[in-house]
Amino acid sequence: MKQSMTFIPTLREVPADADTKSHQLLLRAGFIRQNSSGVYSYLPLAKKVLQKIETIIREEMDNAGAVEMFMPALQQAELWQESGRWYSYGPELMRLNDRNDREFALGATHEEVITSLIRDEIKSYKRLPLALYQIQTKFRDEKRPRFGLLRGREFIMKDAYSFHSNFDSLDDVYQKMYNAYSAVFRRCGLNFRAVIADSGAMGGKDTHEFMVLSDIGEDTIAYSDSSDYAANIEMAPVTAEYEAKNEEPKSLEKVLTENQKTIEEVSSFLNTTQDNCIKSLVFKADDQYVLALVRGDFEINDIKLKNLLEASVVELASPAETKEILGCEIGSIGPVNVQKDLEIVADYSIKSIVNGVCGANEENYHFINVNPERDFKVSRFADLRFIQEGDASPDGNGLIKFAKGIEVGHVFKLGTRYSEAMNASFLDENGRSQSMIMGCYGIGVSRTLAAVAEQFNDENGLVWPANLAPYQVHVIPVNIKDEVQKELAEEIYQDLKLAGFEVLMDDRQERPGVKFADSDLIGIPVRITVGKKAAEGIVEMKVRQSGEIIEAEKSQVSQEIT
Ligand code: ATP
Ligand code: MG
Ligand code: MG
Ligand code: MG
Numbered sequence: 001m002k003q004s005m006t007f008i009p010t011l012r013e014v015p016a017d018a019d020t021k022s023h024q025l026l027l028r029a030g031f032i033r034q035n036s037s038g039v040y041s042y043l044p045l046a047k048k049v050l051q052k053i054e055t056i057i058r059e060e061m062d063n064a065g066a067v068e069m070f071m072p073a074l075q076q077a078e079l080w081q082e083s084g085r086w087y088s089y090g091p092e093l094m095r096l097n098d099r100n101d102r103e104f105a106l107g108a109t110h111e112e113v114i115t116s117l118i119r120d121e122i123k124s125y126k127r128l129p130l131a132l133y134q135i136q137t138k139f140r141d142e143k144r145p146r147f148g149l150l151r152g153r154e155f156i157m158k159d160a161y162s163f164h165s166n167f168d169s170l171d172d173v174y175q176k177m178y179n180a181y182s183a184v185f186r187r188c189g190l191n192f193r194a195v196i197a198d199s200g201a202m203g204g205k206d207t208h209e210f211m212v213l214s215d216i217g218e219d220t221i222a223y224s225d226s227s228d229y230a231a232n233i234e235m236a237p238v239t240a241e242y243e244a245k246n247e248e249p250k251s252l253e254k255v256l257t258e259n260q261k262t263i264e265e266v267s268s269f270l271n272t273t274q275d276n277c278i279k280s281l282v283f284k285a286d287d288q289y290v291l292a293l294v295r296g297d298f299e300i301n302d303i304k305l306k307n308l309l310e311a312s313v314v315e316l317a318s319p320a321e322t323k324e325i326l327g328c329e330i331g332s333i334g335p336v337n338v339q340k341d342l343e344i345v346a347d348y349s350i351k352s353i354v355n356g357v358c359g360a361n362e363e364n365y366h367f368i369n370v371n372p373e374r375d376f377k378v379s380r381f382a383d384l385r386f387i388q389e390g391d392a393s394p395d396g397n398g399l400i401k402f403a404k405g406i407e408v409g410h411v412f413k414l415g416t417r418y419s420e421a422m423n424a425s426f427l428d429e430n431g432r433s434q435s436m437i438m439g440c441y442g443i444g445v446s447r448t449l450a451a452v453a454e455q456f457n458d459e460n461g462l463v464w465p466a467n468l469a470p471y472q473v474h475v476i477p478v479n480i481k482d483e484v485q486k487e488l489a490e491e492i493y494q495d496l497k498l499a500g501f502e503v504l505m506d507d508r509q510e511r512p513g514v515k516f517a518d519s520d521l522i523g524i525p526v527r528i529t530v531g532k533k534a535a536e537g538i539v540e541m542k543v544r545q546s547g548e549i550i551e552a553e554k555s556q557v558s559q560e561i562t
């Protein structure tokens with residue numbers, strides 16, 4: 001590709017509103033441009049990288065036995081009403097009406113569409129299991145779109161869904177997907193960990209997130225320094241979000257009134273020891289913060305209606321005391337899953353913090369040892385403590401360390417959450433009707449692009465790993481007006497293309513300094529400079545990553561690259 005013919009609008013200045021490396025560099029190197037908040041155009045270079053990531057994903061998905069398809073982004077409200085998520089998804093779901101005033105959503109994810117599709121077509125266990133995937137634009141009206149492609153409102157996701165007649169089959173495909181995800185992120189060169197995640201609002205059980213380790217990550221993960229153990233501890237500054245929006249969390253009193261509950265009634269539910277689906281919420285009631293343990297099939301907006309009936313309320317230490325104890329504001333204890341609910345200051349999974357209170361899900365799936373005097377003024381619960389760095393890892397191997405992570409992928413055993421709500425059933429071997437068992441598996445494709453950019457850069461720009469680079473070779477004639485240089489550059493360009501390389505040639509009439517700066521910014525792995533020695537058929541080759549420079553005969557060039 002000749003640079004004069006493509007579109008790479010580079011910028012010298014660091015854009016003011018871009019606060020992460022990847023966001024700055026993708027803008028500066030001419031990969032992306034913002035259209036509106038959280039909405040981007042992918043310019044030609046980004047499109048090429050996306051295609052490479054997508055190719056890797058397709059290969060690994062196909063290898064795992066999933067089949068590609070494509071579903072509508074425009075989804076009728078009825079489907080979301082059937083699953084209940086029309087009511088529980090909150091403002092993140094983009095909604096719109098057609099000319100006849102029928103309600104629609106723009107797909108934030110596709111469980112509803114695929115469940116309705118499969119339930120109408122598959123009736124027998126003989127057709128199961130089935131795994132389908134797509135790569136598609138998703139829409140989520142994120143409260144705080146930021147970091148460029150990392151948290152967009154319109155973004156590209158690979159989402160896969162599997163359907164099963166029994167749990168063994170789900171376990172099998174889940175494992176295959178898990179392995180495929182590991183392969184995808186390994187092939188993208190990312191430094192990542194698979195971590196145990198919180199099943200939260202999805203109502204499922206087994207779930208892992210794939211986290212790219214990065215200081216700008218919005219999740220905190222705890223991992224063992226000497227085993228594979230890693231879990232999302234789901235800390236996120238929530239209070240700050242309210243402050244930023246100038247919103248007041250609703251008081252507990254108001255929540256109770258709305259639910260026609262007294263605090264005594266709510267408090268009377270204690271010591272839930274059996275259920276898996278337990279969440280905790282931190283409410284703000286005047287100056288006090290209240291921890292409510294919530295039991296039941298968890299749907300965020302239904303808390304008000306349903307789950308508070310089964311909540312227990314515990315007074316936490318005052319914000320000041322908490323800050324002293326935990327070193328952070330109380331609002332910063334939980335994850336952000338519940339941003340949608342104004343009355344909820346924070347929400348975090350019992351899985352992440354508690355041992356003993358609820359028997360905590362599965363063994364080794366939680367952080368243990370709660371310390372009431374130290375961490376909370378807890379009136380009822382005996383042992384609450386957040387896991388700390390240096391604690392023994394719950395799997396008994398090594399010590400816990402913390403790291404920040406960017407969630408690039410998520411695999412999830414949904415069970416019958418959607419099939420039950422939407423009547424997706426099949427006839428088993430004995431002719432009995434059963435709900436289909438489901439799994440879902442997502443990769444943030446555009447987020448992965450940004451995560452790679454975040455990890456692979458230096459002070460001069462992006463440094464693409466060879467297999468994801470938009471081009472492998474950047475040919476730069478220093479002076480395009482010099483016929484000898486121009487001809488040699490053209491010859492090398494054509495030869496390399498014939499040899500199967502993807503080549504970008506800077507045929508612009510720009511100063512050498514501009515060309516080199518742009519070239520560093522764009523980050524193509526190998527640069528071939530055609531300059532003074534062109535007459536002798538000699539060029540300079542430079543490796544973007546190491547800075548290593550060699551001179552090469554024109555005939556050796558393609559050999560040197562490989
Ligand atoms: P997050 O916790 O970052 O909000 P999520 O848990 O809501 O992500 P999922 O519903 O698990 O996201 O979607 C699957 C994948 O889609 C995520 O693992 C992530 O890589 C990607 N993704 C989710 N939201 C966004 C977004 N706003 N912009 C870009 N990618 C996203
Ligand atoms: Mg989200
Ligand atoms: Mg998440
Ligand atoms: Mg997720």
